[in-house]
Amino acid sequence: MNDAAPRIPVTLLTGFLGAGKTTLLNRLIRSPQMAKALVIINEFGSIGLDHDLVARSNEDDTIIEMASGCLCCTIKGDLRKTLAEAPWRFARQGKRWFDRVVIETTGLADPAPIIHTVMADEKLKRQYALQSVVTLVDGCNGFHTLEAQPEASKQAAVADRLLISKSDLVDPDELAQLVVRLHKLNPATEPVVLTPDAFDADELFANRVFNPDLKSGDVRAWLNAEAYSGGGQEDHHHHHHDHHHDINRHDERIRSVCLTIDEPLPAEVFDGWLDLLVTFNGVNVLRVKGIINLEELDTPLVIHGVQHIWHPPAILERWPSDDRRSRIVFIVRDIEETELRTMLEFATQSFARTEVIGLA
């Protein structure tokens, strides 16, 4: 092996649930800097939807999905293996073809173990160089989330690029408060407010190396703590929140529930179902993401709920694969799958009842 070969730059894209990471990735994927990028996407839910939601370039195998759990939990095995094997596994004509790696983490990921793995693993650090940790902060929910979720403030504190999304949905005063809050968390990094038309991919992928020494004492302590957190042999067959060394890594009450619904849903049933959930348990719903087969439509509806905000649903031009089932990921606190299914049944029955009453 040629040790002098340039190391492959890695960009870590993080940010809390629904901050807009996939949206940003979709914009970036068209930039020349990403023409030969290997994209690794990780989702908290066991059915990965992002793979279907990222605008694919012509080559299918440029996007690897790791939906087996949370990246920061399974990191010690899966990500290391994926990165170590990627050059030959994704070789073309016997040669490594990608010149960059972009990793999109789950919204609940603790970035510290991911950063530590890329920077400190003996094998990986010969091949890869962590270039940048880009953290996206939701302009609408960000201020509250930074207070409520330790993962979110950690993501913001470690970043060497902080981007604020959804500026179109908030007034400038709120944005200014968010900027002040971020500055306190991460004084070395100037937050940049994203706008729909302007985007500086050159700056984002500028050639530099992530330097943890420029970070606050807290951040350096988190990263150092990873070096002592079990030597990297964590058994990820455990429940993926089962951290022996840091039980607070995630809020234990947060889980993902993934539902697959075989038959197309009438729009009214679907609306009624989500209304029930939001009205009676909305505070415990952190994220809803789904590809929905509605009876009334030929192509799927993509829905995004981020805390109390429902983004306008989008109708896709075509089904991303042959799978025509509705697939929905709910990231919730203390809500069980049975509760979600029971609400759906109730919505189905009440819709049928309304029809009967309507006829009478």
Ligand SMILES: Nc1nc2c(ncn2[C@@H]2O[C@H](COP(=O)(O)OP(=O)(O)OP(=O)(O)O)[C@@H](O)[C@H]2O)c(=O)[nH]1
């Ligand atoms: N209005 C507006 N909506 C945005 C913006 N960025 C993202 N969104 C919307 O926010 C929702 C969530 O965006 P995603 O890109 O899926 O967020 P994410 O961070 O990848 O979500 P997770 O991977 O589930 O954590 C979608 O409905 C997007 O269309 C923005 O700048 N303005």
